[in-house]
Amino acid sequence: MAKDGAAKLSKNLLRMKFMQRGLDAELKKQLDEEEKRIISDEHWFLDLPELKAKENYIIEERSYAPCEDLVFGRMSFRGFNPEVEKLMLLMNTHKEEEDDEEEDNVSRMETDITDEEMARRYESLVESMRKKFAKKRDRSAITKNKEDVNCDAVDNRPKKAFLKPQLIFV
Amino acid sequence: MQAAVKTQRRRSLSRFRRHTNTGHSRCFFAMDPVHACFKEKIGEVLLPGDVFSFRLPESGDGSVKTDKIICGPGLRRNGEEVQVCKSGILRHKPPNMYWIDSQQRRYVPAKGESVIGIVTAKSGDIFKVDVGGSEQASLSYLAFEGATKRNRPNVQVGDLVYGQFTIANKDMEPELVCIDSCGRANGMGVFGADGLLFKLSLGLVRRLLAPQSEIVKDLEKIFPFELVVGMNGRVWVKSKTVQQTLIMTNVLETCENMTSQQRQTLFKRVAEGSL
Numbered sequence: 001m002a003k004d005g006a007a008k009l010s011k012n013l014l015r016m017k018f019m020q021r022g023l024d025a026e027l028k029k030q031l032d033e034e035e036k037r038i039i040s041d042e043h044w045f046l047d048l049p050e051l052k053a054k055e056n057y058i059i060e061e062r063s064y065a066p067c068e069d070l071v072f073g074r075m076s077f078r079g080f081n082p083e084v085e086k087l088m089l090l091m092n093t094h095k096e097e098e099d100d101e102e103e104d105n106v107s108r109m110e111t112d113i114t115d116e117e118m119a120r121r122y123e124s125l126v127e128s129m130r131k132k133f134a135k136k137r138d139r140s141a142i143t144k145n146k147e148d149v150n151c152d153a154v155d156n157r158p159k160k161a162f163l164k165p166q167l168i169f170v
Numbered sequence: 171m172q173a174a175v176k177t178q179r180r181r182s183l184s185r186f187r188r189h190t191n192t193g194h195s196r197c198f199f200a201m202d203p204v205h206a207c208f209k210e211k212i213g214e215v216l217l218p219g220d221v222f223s224f225r226l227p228e229s230g231d232g233s234v235k236t237d238k239i240i241c242g243p244g245l246r247r248n249g250e251e252v253q254v255c256k257s258g259i260l261r262h263k264p265p266n267m268y269w270i271d272s273q274q275r276r277y278v279p280a281k282g283e284s285v286i287g288i289v290t291a292k293s294g295d296i297f298k299v300d301v302g303g304s305e306q307a308s309l310s311y312l313a314f315e316g317a318t319k320r321n322r323p324n325v326q327v328g329d330l331v332y333g334q335f336t337i338a339n340k341d342m343e344p345e346l347v348c349i350d351s352c353g354r355a356n357g358m359g360v361f362g363a364d365g366l367l368f369k370l371s372l373g374l375v376r377r378l379l380a381p382q383s384e385i386v387k388d389l390e391k392i393f394p395f396e397l398v399v400g401m402n403g404r405v406w407v408k409s410k411t412v413q414q415t416l417i418m419t420n421v422l423e424t425c426e427n428m429t430s431q432q433r434q435t436l437f438k439r440v441a442e443g444s445l
Contacts, residue, residue, distance in 0.1 A: 056247075057237070057238050057239060058238070058239050058241055058247045058252060059238050059239070059240045059241065060240075060241050060245075060246065060247055061240050061241065061242045061243070061267075061269075062243060062280040062281065062338075063243070063280035063281060063282050063283050064242070064243055064269070064280075064283075064376055064401070065282060065283055065284075065401070066242075066267075066282075067242040067243070067261070067263060067267055067269045068263075068376060068379075068380055069263075069380075069381050070376065070379040070380065070381075070401070071379055071380075071381055071383075072284075072357065073284050073286075073332065073379065073398055073399040073400060073401070074332065074357045074361075074396075074397075074398050074399075075386070075396070075397045075398070075399070076395075076396040076397070077389070077390045077394055077395055077396075077397075078390065078393075078394030078395075079394060080394040080395055080396045080408075080409070080410075081396045084357065084396060087356070087357045090356075091356065091357070
């Protein structure tokens, strides 16, 4: 094996990490530039002007179901299959609800608790919160007023405010 | 002949003039020429090759708000134009849906439609289902309610399955599922312990599935029965006795070409038991 001054190694071999540790910075730069040149030559690109995608205002729909508002396919009549009848109600009212909601802007959510019960609960909640944060004197006033449902008794006591001490000339 | 050509040219010119006028009155009136093109043909018989062409005014600063038009089956978009590709009557649903109402017997799978399929093969993780289209649809065994890898659904070859298409286009094999997007079955899946499966034309099937369908209302009065209608033309009927089931089948097959008057007299006779 002839030992040349600088063994003629291939470019790929020189590009490997263990070979580059001994290289100077210049050689490294040269190798990098050559690599970039190779890559940019092989890199393909489209030589076209920038095209803007046109907004499509025509939508294609392949199915008849949304066009004609077709109903659910399973049907049962006169109580032949009660589960299917329940399903019919479910699926068809679901569709009707969608239509109704589109028509009017106010959409009512499905509630488990009725509005009246909600109002009653809210009332008691307000009372308890008020009592919690009221001063001791006011707390007793609140309980007294609560017993009087018709609001007959009017509280005429003046509220005990701070009286500034004044000089009284006798 | 020449006179006809002249009037055609005049008509197309007037359409063009209408466009340039509305170009000034921007957004709100921009779609009027489009809808007007369609409106004059609603309820008329159209043939394949008829074209609706309308050119919207160029949006300079993009302030023209265009509403979307939805072309249903039978209409196809071709660049800026809409072409008719099936012969039939043009129908309209407000606000912006147009389609061609046509009759055919051969079913073409479309996404979102619910169909009745017959399981023909079990291969690995999927079932092959015959839906009456050009290809068999595939139905994954996980596409049933409550199905997991350990808990396989009880589906045998020859079972009837009611499912929806998730993928259905001309380039790929259609795929069925028997659950909805939330994972609930909603009546889909295997059905049909007894009863009879038969085939109807697609137009009649759509009439059966229409909201407030008269045929269904008339049918109700005859016997109590159960009906599953697939949009691929397949219908399954079950009634208390075999005779009643056969009567329902015959009645459905014959009422395709009847007027509503004839149909009602037929149903009355059937209900009285004379048939």
